[in-house]
Amino acid sequence: MIWARGRLSFIYREAKPMSDQVSRFKPAEGKDVIIPEDVRDQLLLTTESDDELNEHMLGPMKKTGPVFWISLAILGAIFFWGLYAWAYQIRWGFGVAGINRPVYWGMYISTFVFWVGISHAGTMISAVLRVFKADWRRPITRGAEAMTAFALMMAGLFPLIHVGRIWKVYWMIPYPNNRYLWPNFQSPLMWDMVAITTYLVGSSLYLYLALIPDLGMARDKSAGWRYQLYRGLALGWRGTEPGWHKLEKALGIFAIVIIPIFLSVHSIVSWDFAVTVQPRWHSTILPIFFIIGAVFSGLSALASILVLVRWGMKLQFFIRKEHLNNIGLLVMVAGLSWVYVWFAGLIVEWYGNMPVVKELLYDEWYGDLAPFFWTMMVCNVLPVILLMFKRARTNPALLLLLTLMVNVGMFIERFLIVAGNLTRNYLPFNWGDYRPTWVS
Structure with a gap:
């Protein structure tokens, strides 16, 4: 109040x-x-009156400028190019994507882990800040919740591409059949399917509940087919006191439930790697490392989205420098946590003195993977240092640049964890290299 x-x-x-x-x-x-x-x-x-503010908020939904159409054209071209590459891979096999012995998990699984990480911070920050009643969160929660839903959809695409024969993917669904086929729930692939589905359903419901008041507002300001659409989605919302009470109670319950789901889902994704005997994967620190990395990349993506939405939709009145400063502080804390956990894992690996691990570390620091590794370190560490200064956190352009750097670094980190570590194993005759192709 x-x-x-x-x-x-x-x-x-x-x-x-x-x-x-x-x-x-x-x-x-x-x-x-x-x-x-x-x-x-x-x-x-x-x-400004209520009507003026409502028109201000609904304006981007009713009018589109040249930036929108140019962005749509560029993204559409990328989408159709991706469809062509996928069809080419289905026709000629996984070899065209650079996947071969010993690296069977390449760019697709790296991208899957990256997008799962992006998705996790959105609902997490919304739920945690709601539980702790942080008032400053309100202008940013909608973007955080929407980011989670769409990032999960992106993440779900890559395991489907990775399985190869997409038309057989229904075999993963547990249903009675004449051939007595049943999913192998000991497979990490099944764990991912259950985890992503659970988190997507929970996050989508959480987003939808919070959207109901805004859908009611859009309904009252729309006509034609838009009115009919928003009328159905608003579920008869009228903004009465009992309605607000029930909505707040439901959102409070979802916020409490969604936090352990967030922790469990990214732990399950990390177990895809940790339950194997692959060097540098078989470690108990991996779930914590994945969770902190997910928060780091997700908060950075959220900060980038806030800056772009603030500029593109002219929402400077609602998304103020105070919010940019706070989200910048969260990115900085998450980055410091990532550096600590990364260094803790490195110390154990270094003093373990296992030959294959030393070979992997040498390859990262001085070998073929060195350009990727040092780019990752610059992109992940430099923004953390600069975000210690308030001037960097409250400068929208600089904050956008730094958070984009973080996500470049975190994508490279996922690539090094997945594809980079698979190039070496306990049998030297089975060593190899991985080179992403235009298809992947």
């Missing part, structure tokens, strides 16, 4: 539409009320 002197309204800002998270500033007649600009920004004071 927010208050201010004069003829000001006070409203609850808990999970309401973004246009309702403001106070209308109307000084009493005959009185001059002077409020410093920083206080006005802190209290989200505005003289």
Whole structure:
């Protein structure tokens, strides 16, 4: 609840539409009320009416500019190029993607792990900040929740590409059949399917519940087929007090439930590697390393999205430098945690003095993988150092650059974990190299 002197309204800002998270500033007649600009920004004071704010929020949904169409054309071209590459791989086999002995998990599984990590931070930050009642979270939670849902959809594509014969993927579904085929639940592939499906359903429901008030607002401001669409999705929402109470209760329950799901899902993804005897994979630190890496990359992706949305949709009034500063602090803390866990794992490997592990470390530091490794270190460590300064955290352009660097570094880290470590094993005659191709 927010208050201010004069003829000001006070409203609850808990999970309401973004246009309702403001106070209308109307000084009493005959009185001059002077409020410093920083206080006005802190209290989200505005003289705009509800209708004006609603139109401001719904504007990007009704009008599209040249930037939208150019972006759509570029992304569409990339999508169709990917479809062509996938069809080419199905026709000629996995060899065209560079996958061969001993590296059977290449770019596809690396990308899968990366997107799962991106997805995890979105709902996690929304749920954790909701549980701890951090008021500053509200303008960023919608982007975080939407990022989770779409990143999970992206992640789910890559195991399907990796299995090769996509038309046989229904064999993974446990259903009675005449051939008595049944999924092997000891397979990590099945663990991933269950984990991704569970997290996608939970995150989508969490996003949808929080969207209901905004869908009601969009319904009231729309006509034609859009009105019918939003009318069905809003579930008869009218913004009554009992409605808000039930919605808050449901969101609170989902927030508590989604946190352990987040921890368990990325632990399951790490077990794809940790339950094997592959050097540098068979380690108990891997689940923690994956979770912290997921938070690091996910928070960085969220910060990038906030800066782009703030600029593209002109939402500077709602997404302020205060929010950029806070998300920058979270990225910095996650980055410091990643550096600590990475160094802790390195110390154990170094003093273990296993020949195959030393060979992998040498290859990363001085060999064929050295350009990737040192690029990863620069992209992951330099932003953490710069984000210690408030000027870097509150500069939108610099924050965007630093968080994009983090995700470049984290993608390389996933590639080194998956494909890089598979190039060496306990049998030297089975060593090899991996080179991604245009297909992968």
